[in-house]
Amino acid sequence: MGRDTENDLRQQFEQGPQSPPGxxxxxxxxxxxxxWAYRTMQIIRQFEERLHVEFAAGTVPSSVHLYAGQxxxxxxxxxxLAQDDFLHITHRAHGPALARGADIVEVAxxxxxxADGLCQGKGGSPHLHDKxxxxxxxxxxxxxxxxxxxxxxxxxxxxxxxxxxxxxLGEGACNQGVVLESLNLASVWxxxxxxxxxxxxxxxxxxxxxxxxxxxxxxxxxxxxxxxxRVDGRDYFAVCDTVQEALDRxxxxxxxxxxxxxxxxxxxxYEGDAQKYRAPGEVEELRRDSDCITWFRRRVLDEQWLGPAxxxxxxxxxxxxxxxxxxxxxxxxxxxxxxxHRDVYAGNL
Amino acid sequence: xxxxxxxxxxxxxLGQELRRDEKVILIGExxxxxxxxxxxxxxxxxxxxxxxxLVGEFGRRRVLDTPVSEAAFMGAAxxxxxxxxxxxxxxxxxxFIGVCCDQIINQAAKYRYTFGGQDSLPLTIRTTMGAGQxxxxxxxxxLYPLFAYFAGLKVVAPATAYDAxxxxxxxxxxxxxxxxxxxxxxxxQREEVPDEPYTIPFGEGRIVEEGGDVTLVAISRMVSVAQxxxxxxxxxxxxxxxxxxxxxVPFDTETLFDSVEATxxxxxxxxxxxxxxxxxxxxxxxxxxLFSDLKAPIIRLTPPYVPVPAAPELEALYIPTAAQVVAxxxxxxxx
Numbered sequence: 001m002g003r004d005t006e007n008d009l010r011q012q013f014e015q016g017p018q019s020p021p022g023x024x025x026x027x028x029x030x031x032x033x034x035x036w037a038y039r040t041m042q043i044i045r046q047f048e049e050r051l052h053v054e055f056a057a058g059t060v061p062s063s064v065h066l067y068a069g070q071x072x073x074x075x076x077x078x079x080x081l082a083q084d085d086f087l088h089i090t091h092r093a094h095g096p097a098l099a100r101g102a103d104i105v106e107v108a109x110x111x112x113x114x115a116d117g118l119c120q121g122k123g124g125s126p127h128l129h130d131k132x133x134x135x136x137x138x139x140x141x142x143x144x145x146x147x148x149x150x151x152x153x154x155x156x157x158x159x160x161x162x163x164x165x166x167x168x169l170g171e172g173a174c175n176q177g178v179v180l181e182s183l184n185l186a187s188v189w190x191x192x193x194x195x196x197x198x199x200x201x202x203x204x205x206x207x208x209x210x211x212x213x214x215x216x217x218x219x220x221x222x223x224x225x226x227x228x229x230r231v232d233g234r235d236y237f238a239v240c241d242t243v244q245e246a247l248d249r250x251x252x253x254x255x256x257x258x259x260x261x262x263x264x265x266x267x268x269x270y271e272g273d274a275q276k277y278r279a280p281g282e283v284e285e286l287r288r289d290s291d292c293i294t295w296f297r298r299r300v301l302d303e304q305w306l307g308p309a310x311x312x313x314x315x316x317x318x319x320x321x322x323x324x325x326x327x328x329x330x331x332x333x334x335x336x337x338x339x340x341h342r343d344v345y346a347g348n349l
Numbered sequence: 350x351x352x353x354x355x356x357x358x359x360x361x362x363l364g365q366e367l368r369r370d371e372k373v374i375l376i377g378e379x380x381x382x383x384x385x386x387x388x389x390x391x392x393x394x395x396x397x398x399x400x401x402x403l404v405g406e407f408g409r410r411r412v413l414d415t416p417v418s419e420a421a422f423m424g425a426a427x428x429x430x431x432x433x434x435x436x437x438x439x440x441x442x443x444x445f446i447g448v449c450c451d452q453i454i455n456q457a458a459k460y461r462y463t464f465g466g467q468d469s470l471p472l473t474i475r476t477t478m479g480a481g482q483x484x485x486x487x488x489x490x491x492l493y494p495l496f497a498y499f500a501g502l503k504v505v506a507p508a509t510a511y512d513a514x515x516x517x518x519x520x521x522x523x524x525x526x527x528x529x530x531x532x533x534x535x536x537x538q539r540e541e542v543p544d545e546p547y548t549i550p551f552g553e554g555r556i557v558e559e560g561g562d563v564t565l566v567a568i569s570r571m572v573s574v575a576q577x578x579x580x581x582x583x584x585x586x587x588x589x590x591x592x593x594x595x596x597x598v599p600f601d602t603e604t605l606f607d608s609v610e611a612t613x614x615x616x617x618x619x620x621x622x623x624x625x626x627x628x629x630x631x632x633x634x635x636x637x638x639l640f641s642d643l644k645a646p647i648i649r650l651t652p653p654y655v656p657v658p659a660a661p662e663l664e665a666l667y668i669p670t671a672a673q674v675v676a677x678x679x680x681x682x683x684x
Contacts, residue, residue: 086432120465129464136431137464140424140456147421147452151428151436158374158410158434165428178451181421188416343466344500346524349552349599 008209009201009262010282013290018262019230022237034306035314037079037236041071041293042318043104044095048267050322051094051111055271059330061113064125067095069266072292073198074099076239077166080247084163086134086152088145091126092265093138096168100135102128104321108329115335122335122343134163143169143176146195150182153191153250164192164250171260172203174217183224183258192250194243195258198233200265205277221258233263234292237299264290350543355507356536358514359399359475363437365546366521367407370435373521375400376413376426377439377475384414396441397477397536419449423474427457430472430526437521440476443492443530457526458501469524473517479532479570479620480668486656489664491569491621494630496528497597503551504597506530508572511542512595515549522548532570532620552599556608560588563614563678566605566631567593571618571669578618578674587682597627602634609635613644614681618669623651645684648677 012018048068054060067074070092078099081087089096097107102118110117111125118128119137129137136148149167156163173179174197186193197217201208209215221228227249231242239261246257264286268275275283300306353361366373381404382393394401404412415422419440426438440446446453453474460470480489496504503525507513513531520527557572558579567575572593579589590608594601609615615635619628628649636647650669657667 088428118465119463119467122465123463127463129467131464131467136428139460139463140451144424144451144456147424148428148431148456150421151425151430152432153428154374154425155429155432155434158372158429178420178424181416181418182424184416185418185421185425189413343462345503346461346469349503 007215008207018232019238022235022241034300037075038296038311039314039318040075040099042314043321044071044098045293046318046322047094050326052267052271062124064271065092066267067092070198070200070263071095072236072239073233073261073263076236077196077243079240080243084161086136086165088136088149088167089138090168090170091138093126093128097128097135100133102130102133102135104325105328108325109332112329113334114329114332120335120339143173143179146179146182149193150186150191153193156192162251164194164247166194166196169197170203171197171199171208171217174220175211186256187225190255193256194246194250197260199260199262204269218260226256226258228258231259231261233261234290234295236292236296350541352539353510353542355510355513355538356397356399358510358542359517362514362517363400364403366518367411373435374411374413375437376415376422378415378417378441380412380414419445420452423449423452426472427452430470431468435471435521437473437475440474442488443476443478444487444490446492454499458499462501470526471524472526473520473529475529477531477533479534480657480664481534483659483661483664485659489657493530493597494621494626502598503527506569506597507595508569508593510538510540512549514542515547518546519548519551534570551596552601554592554594554601554604557591557593560590562588562612563616563681564608564612565589565591566617568619568627571620574669574671575618575674577671581675582678587678606639609639610642613642615647616677616681618650618674620668623654626651645681648681650674650677
């Protein structure tokens, strides 16, 4: 029985890069920034790979949604964010949280639902949130962050901070009512928002090519009177270029933008997902040909922006960092009963 | 001090809070009205006239008219509150909660808790409710039981102009999400209300009139229905201790319990529906805590278990009446 794939993400990738190769965006090209980008992507990758192993071993509570394969999206976005900017994220939270600078130990502890996790064990993996970093965790149904981001942007404008709200969304969210409403609202109010859709080809078990009318997410931008760009999310530098443009526009007061960043996810929607909806060999092929970290290495080494030895140093340092974070998280205590009633309200009821 | 309507008291409070705190903003449909049109600005001043005049003083960066998109603008109000503003968002009819339910019950209510206490959400959601204008099933409901279900929200239902002013000020100054429920038949209720700002604490009900025979609990517009019944009953020698809780969450159990301990009898009249509603909740609380003080079964007076009908004859059968309150009180007095 043939599968009606209708130009799914893998087929699109087979046709070649999804956007022109990234140029040298000067601000992103210092050695320091390149080293940061590589280190951060490696931390995320190794963290998620380790979590995959731990979940299979039965040590991870609740449900986790892994980000491996999409690192260049979050890291490319966070490379540009300032302190006054907001990043609204989804349930696929680990990568974006680490990219934004959340403490790896606090993140690990929250995933393992420990007392001193990022959210005191109250939220868990899908709700990673750090107010200090303006890292706004997933809250509500799919796509709800798009509206919350309009609120962050409204506040930033009210307070005159030049802050921009980036709403990271899965492509599945582009059909959710609140997202469509938020595209309109941000446009009508000319809010400093960037709606950054990560199109990893699947909303849970259903392909984007099925769910999105016309299979063209970026086309929705102009429908709401905002510029839209398609980006190849395997190319860190292409992500950087596009994000820079969108943020500049927002900061200049010219309103919101829509980005469709195409990048594969290497694991299932959640851990435990048998992924039967994926073609045989699909994941192996993506890991081989569409790994953003491989692309990054190749580019920086070819252009001699960085050397192999320093990349290897980062590889082993990040391995150690992840190992240590898991050790601490897995041995930390859970929350005590006295915390059950804490923080339902600010102040007394 | 001057005579103000419930509507006017709300409008006055909004103006005073907008003046007092630059972080207060209003968000909703037709808060001003006239946006984008060729006619007047402030063309409506709110669907119920509660925000008239405010855009003139505060401008469209503080009084924001929205497209018809409750999910987006309620979500934006939540996001703005988390980022440090103090939004007062209007849900035009509480019946519209269907299109922003996730925002209110999953996001606003649970934001602080889910994120481990990192944030406060100083958000006020004003909404209208109640039957009596033949607006039919989807524009006449009382939904505060729904809001009260969700830990993390505070729920307020003032019955008078005086209470509306003080409780709204408290709501706006509270660092938690507060749903402020305005009964549309109360907008014209008039009484003496101080001109200067004041606050009324949440969780403090008021004894509207004292009596030793039966505790009569009434919420929102049912307070005036209960007052009418209490007058009839007093003439017949039955004195009601009429208790208006004013806030559903937090709820003033202390005053309620003191009253029932003294009277031993409880009748609750509520315009919210009969199943899983506030009347049932109050009855259960009292039955559990004060069983040995009760001399009679508790009676809940609510509308019947039907959607709100539009025709006036049917609507009159839907809304609890003073006559029904009188009959219920006499019933518990038989024990």
